[in-house]
Amino acid sequence: MLANYLEIHPFSGLIECVPAYTNVTVYYQPFVIYESFKQKSDNLSPFQIVKSLLKEVIEQLEEGKSTNNRVAEIPVCYGGEYGPDLEEVAKHNQLSVEQVIDIHSGGEYCVYMIGFAPGFPFLGGMSEKIATPRRSTPRQLIPSGSVGIAGVQTGVYPIVTPGGWQLIGQTPLELFLPEKNPPSLLQAGDIVKFVPISKREFLHQKEENI
Amino acid sequence: MTITVVSSGMLSSIQDLGRNGFQKHGVIVSGAMDTYSLRIANLIVGNKEGEAGLEITLLGPTLTFEKDALIAITGGDLSPEIEGKQVPLWRPVLVKKGSVLRFGKIKSGCRAYLTIAGGFAIPKVMNSKSTYLRAGLGGYHGRALKAGDRIETNSMSHYSSNLFNKLKNNEPSPSFITTSWYVDFHKFINFSNNNSVRVLKGSHFSKCSASSQTTFFTSTYIVTPQSDRMGYRLSGPKLKLDEKFELLSEAVTVGTIQLPPDGQPIILMADRQTTGGYPKIAHVISVDLSLIGQMKPGGEICFQEITLEEAEALFIEREQWMGELKKSLQMKMN
Numbered sequence: 409m410l411a412n413y414l415e416i417h418p419f420s421g422l423i424e425c426v427p428a429y430t431n432v433t434v435y436y437q438p439f440v441i442y443e444s445f446k447q448k449s450d451n452l453s454p455f456q457i458v459k460s461l462l463k464e465v466i467e468q469l470e471e472g473k474s475t476n477n478r479v480a481e482i483p484v485c486y487g488g489e490y491g492p493d494l495e496e497v498a499k500h501n502q503l504s505v506e507q508v509i510d511i512h513s514g515g516e517y518c519v520y521m522i523g524f525a526p527g528f529p530f531l532g533g534m535s536e537k538i539a540t541p542r543r544s545t546p547r548q549l550i551p552s553g554s555v556g557i558a559g560v561q562t563g564v565y566p567i568v569t570p571g572g573w574q575l576i577g578q579t580p581l582e583l584f585l586p587e588k589n590p591p592s593l594l595q596a597g598d599i600v601k602f603v604p605i606s607k608r609e610f611l612h613q614k615e616e617n618i
Numbered sequence: 619m620t621i622t623v624v625s626s627g628m629l630s631s632i633q634d635l636g637r638n639g640f641q642k643h644g645v646i647v648s649g650a651m652d653t654y655s656l657r658i659a660n661l662i663v664g665n666k667e668g669e670a671g672l673e674i675t676l677l678g679p680t681l682t683f684e685k686d687a688l689i690a691i692t693g694g695d696l697s698p699e700i701e702g703k704q705v706p707l708w709r710p711v712l713v714k715k716g717s718v719l720r721f722g723k724i725k726s727g728c729r730a731y732l733t734i735a736g737g738f739a740i741p742k743v744m745n746s747k748s749t750y751l752r753a754g755l756g757g758y759h760g761r762a763l764k765a766g767d768r769i770e771t772n773s774m775s776h777y778s779s780n781l782f783n784k785l786k787n788n789e790p791s792p793s794f795i796t797t798s799w800y801v802d803f804h805k806f807i808n809f810s811n812n813n814s815v816r817v818l819k820g821s822h823f824s825k826c827s828a829s830s831q832t833t834f835f836t837s838t839y840i841v842t843p844q845s846d847r848m849g850y851r852l853s854g855p856k857l858k859l860d861e862k863f864e865l866l867s868e869a870v871t872v873g874t875i876q877l878p879p880d881g882q883p884i885i886l887m888a889d890r891q892t893t894g895g896y897p898k899i900a901h902v903i904s905v906d907l908s909l910i911g912q913m914k915p916g917g918e919i920c921f922q923e924i925t926l927e928e929a930e931a932l933f934i935e936r937e938q939w940m941g942e943l944k945k946s947l948q949m950k951m952n
Binding site: 427430523527584587590591596 | 638639640641642643644645646743744752753755866867868869871891892893904926927930933934937
């Protein structure tokens with residue numbers, strides 16, 4: 409909420425805000441703050457000026473509540489070549505592969521923040537029944553679109569990166585679109601649902617992206 | 619004007635002051651590791667201080683210039699030379715058409731910055747020309763330079779043209795012409811590999827054990843060879859937490875010092891991820907970031923605590939100095 413407010417009503421010297429699970433980080437240019445307030449403020453430092461600005465905003469905000477969460481459906485082709493660790497996740501939790509898919513695609517996930525890689529959503533709300541520790545040796549290259557599990561977290565890799573998550577499937581959707589504004593398909597606050605698709609549907613949708 | 623890359627060097631990439639405003643989408647900031655030297659290199663050739671330059675790491679490239687070009691090289695001294703003649707740093711240099719610029723021995727620092735009057739003609743991606751190596755975007759085709767690349771430049775500003783013409787009318791020289799004046803950079807940076815670095819305590823500093831809190835400020839930490847544009851991995855006396863605690867990932871910034879489970883601190887630099895889940899034990903003050911960006915593996919760092927007010931006062935002092943520098947350079951070019 410604070411991040412949204414500042415985006416619409418930026419103060420002079422604000423660079424950007426990054427929302428996370430329980431806080432918002434505000435980046436600002438101290439010299440711009442210093443220059444624009446040097447006549448007005450009684451020897452306050454740039455940090456003190458920003459702090460009091462933010463305090464005012466937060467007090468105003470307290471009344472409203474964030475309401476309009478977007479719902480995003482992410483199609484996923486589970487298992488096989490797209491989810492090489494699906495069986496490992498099933499074995500670890502003494503479940504069948506089908507049960508893992510049902511549990512993973514049956515949940516609703518909240519996007520707490522975007523970080524780690526461009527467009528990478530940190531999702532909350534995965535069932536502990538399918539929680540699996542990270543792989544002991546990270547993979548050198550994880551294909552973009554891979555859906556993974558690490559502990560009680562689940563997420564989607566938007567770009568090719570190294571990583572240690574257990575890969576259970578892949579989405580044909582592109583989560584990072586550098587030429588679009590915003591460049592990330594998902595935003596903090598969105599609700600995500602995973603929808604199982606077949607390999608055929610996966611390939612068909614992948615082709616449509618080109 | 620076109621610059622042709624004859625050989626690439628170790629890691630030469632286009633960087634400006636970073637891709638700000640997209641961190642909430644997970645897009646890293648990137649940008650120059652030593653923004654101080656890049657900003658000055660731009661001002662010297664009459665560019666805006668935030669224009670993109672070429673960041674050259676340790677072993678420099680070989681470049682040829684298709685036409686006469688006004689350039690500046692700042693930062694670490696990587697022995698630039700044209701036709702066997704040493705090219706002076708921190709001043710404008712008019713490179714003659716067809717000249718070959720080479721780099722040699724590493725005399726000081728880790729990164730040199732080359733700017734050209736007018737700037738590189740490279741499209742901005744998300745408001746920046748910086749190269750985001752891992753995502754393959756920005757800069758020159760999203761990657762470091764390779765042999766055979768040809769980089770175009772934009773037309774010069776009014777200030778650049780004046781300086782260009784002044785230098786051109788000087789006595790004839792076979793390969794390059796420079797000025798007698800130069801920028802004295804010493805006030806806010808040095809290129810030693812052994813530095814006292816000023817920090818603010820981070821929000822998790824108090825979670826370190828009492829003895830680790832003392833160790834951090836009394837020991838020498840070595841820059842390891844695993845250090846890169848993403849972060850400087852240090853090695854030294856192991857730092858311990860009083861007790862383990864779960865930390866949810868949250869935003870980090872350039873200069874944040876993280877403490878991973880192995881107890882060896884990491885200073886986050888230009889290509890840091892936007893968020894991190896390790897305890898944040900300290901933050902390098904903005905004025906000292908360029909100093910770190912110029913340190914090589916094997917370098918020694920001692921941390922010194924200062925207050926936020928002191929850090930802000932230093933920052934304001936440096937920015938005022940930059941403002942004065944800009945004015946005096948523009949006067950020379952008018």
